[in-house]
Amino acid sequence: MPTLQFSSVSEFLTMGGSYTFHIWSVYLLFAIFISYNLMQPKLVRRQFIREQKRRALRDAELSLQQSKQSERPTS
Amino acid sequence: MWLWFSKLGSPRWFYELSSKWLPWLYALMFVMLGVGLVWALLFVPADYQQGQTIRIMYVHVPVASISLACFPLMAIAGTITLVWKMKLADMVAKSVAPIGAWFTGLALASGAIWGDQIWGTWWAWDARLTSLLIQFFLFVGVIALRSAIESPDAAAKACAVLAIVGAINVPIIKYSVEWWNTLHQPASSISFDAVAPNPPEIWVPLVIMILAVYVFFAISLILRTRNEILQRERRAQWVMDLVARDQQK
Numbered sequence: 001m002p003t004l005q006f007s008s009v010s011e012f013l014t015m016g017g018s019y020t021f022h023i024w025s026v027y028l029l030f031a032i033f034i035s036y037n038l039m040q041p042k043l044v045r046r047q048f049i050r051e052q053k054r055r056a057l058r059d060a061e062l063s064l065q066q067s068k069q070s071e072r073p074t075s
Numbered sequence: 076m077w078l079w080f081s082k083l084g085s086p087r088w089f090y091e092l093s094s095k096w097l098p099w100l101y102a103l104m105f106v107m108l109g110v111g112l113v114w115a116l117l118f119v120p121a122d123y124q125q126g127q128t129i130r131i132m133y134v135h136v137p138v139a140s141i142s143l144a145c146f147p148l149m150a151i152a153g154t155i156t157l158v159w160k161m162k163l164a165d166m167v168a169k170s171v172a173p174i175g176a177w178f179t180g181l182a183l184a185s186g187a188i189w190g191d192q193i194w195g196t197w198w199a200w201d202a203r204l205t206s207l208l209i210q211f212f213l214f215v216g217v218i219a220l221r222s223a224i225e226s227p228d229a230a231a232k233a234c235a236v237l238a239i240v241g242a243i244n245v246p247i248i249k250y251s252v253e254w255w256n257t258l259h260q261p262a263s264s265i266s267f268d269a270v271a272p273n274p275p276e277i278w279v280p281l282v283i284m285i286l287a288v289y290v291f292f293a294i295s296l297i298l299r300t301r302n303e304i305l306q307r308e309r310r311a312q313w314v315m316d317l318v319a320r321d322q323q324k
Contacts, residue, residue: 002114002118002119002276003118003120004117004118005117005118005119005120005121006117012116012117015127015130016121016126016127018126018127019126019127019128019192022128022131022188022189022191022192023127023128023130023131025188026131026134026135026184026185026188026189027112027116027130027134029134029181029184029185030134030138030181030185033138033177033181034108034291036177037174037177037291037295038291038294038295038298041295041298041299041301041302042298044302045298045301045302045305048302048305048306048309049318049321052309052314052315052318053318053319053321056315056318056319
């Protein structure tokens with residue numbers, strides 16, 4: 001069975017005292033890497049849907065105007 | 076088989092299928108990442124040479140090994156694009172390039188941080204490190220090439236060719252530690268019959284982390300490919316319906 005390697009929280013946070021910075025900076029980079037690559041596509045998708053909704057709205061308004069114009073008697 | 080192949084090539088079919096897969100993949104990834112990280116950070120015994128910095132291995136090795144899978148995947152997708160002109164393959168090829176650049180970048184960064192401790196230097200012009208740096212530049216090159224060519228079809232072809240040619244670098248990276256005398260150590264993770272076999276306390280969490288990062292890779296690739304599908308099929312009725320159904324304002 002694996003056993004816990006640290007006897008206290010502070011020992012864990014400093015990773016036993018030496019190379020604290022090395023170990024935690026790698027895990028920090030890993031966290032940034034994971035969260036960026038999961039969040040970025042979600043933001044792109046949100047942006048896409050916003051743009052497409054705006055476009056659909058504009059197209060609908062445009063076709064409404066056109067149909068009004070064609071209803072008007074021309075002569 | 077051919078029916079399945081042509082169905083898989085349909086972006087809409089992929090989009091709908093991946094909608095069903097994603098929740099399961101997310102659940103799998105969070106469970107495995109949770110177990111893997113807790114195990115790697117709290118339970119792996121300190122190495123007699125490296126001490127606590129052995130914990131860096133549980134990020135570096137999965138990321139570096141999967142970064143090597145990205146390029147062949149891009150080359151295969153490029154081949155399918157060139158031979159069968161399958162639209163989905165090019166979408167995958169386009170999506171995998173930035174992910175590959177991220178994986179390679181993190182492999183280099185975590186390796187440099189680790190190297191500073193075990194070798195006493197952040198960087199050396201060693202065969203493994205240099206060939207991995209070349210892979211990073213190749214990914215950046217593929218991304219730049221695609222954005223530089225205006226016509227999507229021409230860009231797809233050019234990127235496919237660069238991906239296929241660039242894939243030659245992958246075996247060089249993989250075997251660099253055996254072909255040349257490198258500072259970087261050869262892979263030594265799972266050996267049962269060697270003189271000094273690695274105990275399961277070391278490699279079981281590593282395997283869990285590798286699988287977790289693979290699932291993460293799959294998720295991020297699927298997410299980016301889905302965006303690419305939406306973007307390219309935005310005038311198709313099914314995408315317009317999807318946008319109209321979306322609750323987001």
